[in-house]
Amino acid sequence: MDIPSHITIKEVGPRDGLQNEKVILSTKEKIAWINRLSQTGLSYIEVTSFVPAKWIPALADALEVASTIERKKGVTYAALVPNIYGLERALQANIDEINVFVSSSETHNKRNVNKSISDTLDVIKEVADQSLFTGRKVRGYVSTIFGCPYEGKINLDKIKKIIDSLLNMGIYEISLGDTIGIANPLQVEHTLEELKKSFPLSIFAMHFHNTYGRGLANILVSLQQGITTYDSSFGGLGGCPYAAGASGNVATNDLVNMLHTMHVQTGIDERALTLARRIIDDKLGKRFSSHLLQIKNEQVKK
């Protein structure tokens, strides 16, 4: 199997995970957990989102979390930023890297940020300019790549145009979001085959949700295509606002375990990663969709 020997995992649990969980961690718990995640060998943690508190009450403490966590050398601490006001707070917290987001579906984007895609790209340009000016790298999420809860399949030419716009702003990486976890391996292959006609695949990260249990299968196809960066969430925390009962992002724990058994290096210490659950186990343990953590938790109970 021709797949990369090393890959990078970008941990999005403290942001994408927690923003979709009903159970809210205290600020102290979030900080302790992120500090623990920093000790696992993860090289990238998206620690919070600087969106207005009324949008996502669970992350209202973004500034305190981002300002208080310990910064381990070699780890990039990133945050999601929707606009210039969010960026101001992110800079106040001295966040390492700025993540911006736009949907490839007009309807989904409108419902998400109450703006057209075009207007959203204008806002992102402003955020990117400012971020780059302060010497920070900017990463872009493009969501609903494999299907939208409102519009269904999204035209690939439209997706390419959005990616083009983001790259022209100096954004270094595009995270292709399977927002509702509907992608299938055949579609992932087809999409990447198409995208690589226009872009080097090295600019892409894959962001799969495990809604239908095929997140790891979709990652396998992405590996076969040569993609080396993957977003995932500790324990599989998250869920999906469009499907009650759904599991969240692909679980970092299960992903790391699969990769290591396939001799793909991640730089992550599996044991340390498993132990990082302890900080949040009491509150979120029942919500872990990670297969590995479900077994670990059962072992502890015995």
Added chain:
Amino acid sequence: MDIPSHITIKEVGPRDGLQNEKVILSTKEKIAWINRLSQTGLSYIEVTSFVPAKWIPALADALEVASTIERKKGVTYAALVPNIYGLERALQANIDEINVFVSSSETHNKRNVNKSISDTLDVIKEVADQSLFTGRKVRGYVSTIFGCPYEGKINLDKIKKIIDSLLNMGIYEISLGDTIGIANPLQVEHTLEELKKSFPLSIFAMHFHNTYGRGLANILVSLQQGITTYDSSFGGLGGCPYAAGASGNVATNDLVNMLHTMHVQTGIDERALTLARRIIDDKLGKRFSSHLLQIKNEQVKK
């Protein structure tokens, strides 16, 4: 992606699923559920196991279940049979097809049936002879192909010899069992590449457990290798006697959904399959590891 356009799913929930569940269905519930499964387009259902009741109390009613279920035309009703006594009962119930089993690990086999592999093959030969004499096809499970809880990795030459013995008995299909769900896609590819040097891949079925969440990824690689027959369990029922908290077989529901989104035909009606949960939902619903059924159950609650 070069994968088969049609595949066969062999439903093992009523046997492999129920034998590993703590919750025991009544005989009436089992019969009603199997009758319902017969209406989904499934062409093969392993309905029970004719092992001594003291081995698996949950399937002590094997004879009554197998004798009472309605037989739908076009559906093969199979049962697991450990020895000639089990076969007698299976024939009494007029089971269509006989499934025999042996482990590729000497230790696992010993713990499972208290016999050496060689002695087990002698017993299987007796069962196969008798079954074939009555005009019934015989299918063979070979377990711990990708790793054993006692012995770790099993030598492939040893596995090949066991397969050879079974084929020489007239067994038409070998189901390669990932008994503890430890296989990874790289290993599956390697194993099938090796096996196809000695056997046509068309004699193999893949039997994955989803212990670590990579069952569908392992199936994807098997599809890429050209395998067209897969064992799975309704709802992902089952579990693993060696890992408390583990999910069971790959969930038929999630597998069918993935295959259909990839335009692979299974002959199964997804809606009818989803509805088949209702018969057992009250007792086993909480045990469904199927992502699809977890979402469906949440939708019903709302």
